[in-house]
Amino acid sequence: MAGSHLFHKWGGGIDPDFPRIDRAEEEFLVTADGDRIVDAAAGAAVVNLGHSVSGIADVVADQVESVSYLSLSRFTNDAPETLAAMLAERTPGALNAAFFVNSGSEGVETAFKLARAYHRESGNPDKHVVIGRWQSYHGATLGALSASGNTTRRAAYAPMLREWPHVSPAYPYRWRFDGTPEEQAVAAAGELETTIRQAGPETVAAFVAEPVSGASIPAARPHPAYYREVRRICDEYDVLLIADEVMCGFGRTGPLFAVERYDVVPDVMVLGKGLTGGYSPLSAVMVAERIAERFDGSADEPFAHGHTFGGNPLSAAIGVHVVDRYTDSVLETGRERGRQLADALEPLRDHPMVGDFRHAGAMIGLEFVADRETKRPFDPALSVGERVYEEALDRGVYTYPGSGSVDGIAGDHLMLAPPLTIGEESVETVATAVREAIDAVAADLGDHVASGG
Ligand SMILES: Cc1ncc(COP(=O)(O)O)c(C=O)c1O
Numbered sequence: 001m002a003g004s005h006l007f008h009k010w011g012g013g014i015d016p017d018f019p020r021i022d023r024a025e026e027e028f029l030v031t032a033d034g035d036r037i038v039d040a041a042a043g044a045a046v047v048n049l050g051h052s053v054s055g056i057a058d059v060v061a062d063q064v065e066s067v068s069y070l071s072l073s074r075f076t077n078d079a080p081e082t083l084a085a086m087l088a089e090r091t092p093g094a095l096n097a098a099f100f101v102n103s104g105s106e107g108v109e110t111a112f113k114l115a116r117a118y119h120r121e122s123g124n125p126d127k128h129v130v131i132g133r134w135q136s137y138h139g140a141t142l143g144a145l146s147a148s149g150n151t152t153r154r155a156a157y158a159p160m161l162r163e164w165p166h167v168s169p170a171y172p173y174r175w176r177f178d179g180t181p182e183e184q185a186v187a188a189a190g191e192l193e194t195t196i197r198q199a200g201p202e203t204v205a206a207f208v209a210e211p212v213s214g215a216s217i218p219a220a221r222p223h224p225a226y227y228r229e230v231r232r233i234c235d236e237y238d239v240l241l242i243a244d245e246v247m248c249g250f251g252r253t254g255p256l257f258a259v260e261r262y263d264v265v266p267d268v269m270v271l272g273k274g275l276t277g278g279y280s281p282l283s284a285v286m287v288a289e290r291i292a293e294r295f296d297g298s299a300d301e302p303f304a305h306g307h308t309f310g311g312n313p314l315s316a317a318i319g320v321h322v323v324d325r326y327t328d329s330v331l332e333t334g335r336e337r338g339r340q341l342a343d344a345l346e347p348l349r350d351h352p353m354v355g356d357f358r359h360a361g362a363m364i365g366l367e368f369v370a371d372r373e374t375k376r377p378f379d380p381a382l383s384v385g386e387r388v389y390e391e392a393l394d395r396g397v398y399t400y401p402g403s404g405s406v407d408g409i410a411g412d413h414l415m416l417a418p419p420l421t422i423g424e425e426s427v428e429t430v431a432t433a434v435r436e437a438i439d440a441v442a443a444d445l446g447d448h449v450a451s452g453g
Pocket of ligand 1: 103104105106108137138140210214272
């Protein structure tokens with residue numbers, strides 16, 4: 001092999017020319033050469049409390065000294081018990097049982113299998129279909145990818161995926177519905193009802209959605225009427241509502257959980273990423289009490305599912321320590337820094353290349369268009385999102401680019417999702433780098449960008 005034996009994820013592959021990071025502190029990634037890169041994506045909306053959370057080393061040492069691993073299929077332990085109780089208290093409604101796994105994808109798979117198992121246990125054995133939305137991402141494993149509507153991430157594996165239906169994304173900028181924002185939201189949610197009826201309500205187990213969209217259409221979110229209507233439809237057809245908060249949870253969009261923006265409580269909520277703030281792989285599936293209670297000792301069949309490392313005490317202890325740090329004041333800091341960043345980026349609202357400027361808490365989505373008037377996206381071959389990413393990185397700022405927001409193929413965007421604790425000076429660095437990066441790409445694109453729009 002060439003210089004490295006490491007097979008990187010996604011586009012990285014073998015031996016890419018990636019910066020080598022030796023250290024990370026606060027909102028900075030420090031390269032082997034000593035360069036400091038501002039982590040304006042918090043990894044991938046993971047490192048929500050920054051890279052220097054105090055006390056972690058002691059928590060790890062203490063837990064390793066007592067017990068690092070045991071199987072939750074036969075034993076229990078203070079760390080996962082405490083974390084489950086903390087999450088039950090902090091999540092809305094009666095989401096009072098926590099099933100622990102190791103990644104967001106595993107969490108989503110768990111939610112799907114649980115929906116199936118619950119309906120089966122409830123005398124509805126035909127309910128197994130999961131409806132998702134286009135322009136969504138729920139994970140890399142085959143079940144999670146089947147429900148995902150991220151065309152580029154699905155493409156290579158399409159023959160291996162379940163043919164589950166997808167409805168339109170909750171994406172007001174590109175909705176084609178008429179009326180007020182509320183009327184449009186109700187119309188968009190109505191697609192779910194049509195789809196359930198077409199699939200046959202007796203077959204539909206669950207609907208999964210990111211309450212505020214992440215990687216596929218960053219920071220897109222509907223009028224609250226959308227989720228009120230979705231909740232009504234799910235109730236009417238006995239379809240479980242699964243909120244995927246893997247990316248939008250833990251303060252990312254303002255409140256602790258993004259569903260708190262709407263007046264609804266899902267039946268199942270999947271958490272990940274910010275749950276440990278990047279200090280250990282851990283994901284939690286929060287389950288409504290009425291569903292979890294189906295699987296007490298009297299169930300006809302147990303919930304036959306689990307992963308070896310799910311809920312291991314070491315990760316759980318880290319989770320307890322991190323979750324405790326999402327205080328009201330940290331959430332307020334995240335909202336303030338998000339506002340400061342949005343204000344500093346404000347001039348981009350009039351930029352000929354920026355079609356939509358979305359902001360929710362400490363998450364900002366910039367959607368790039370070739371023509372603001374018609375909302376025409378760039379030719380995907382121009383790789384506009386990637387170019388903005390490269391230009392920003394050259395200026396010392398790490399961001400999260402994406403494509404496919406319009407139809408799965410076309411549509412470039414950039415997500416900014418810094419640690420909630422990012423310093424005010426770094427916010428200005430990020431804003432300046434992103435504005436300059438967009439200007440540089442626009443200049444490079446020349447006539448590809450319509451002027452005046
Ligand atoms: C909303 C959402 N759900 C699920 C996942 C999958 O999580 P993981 O990569 O930890 O498997 C992601 C990952 O980015 C995500 O953004």
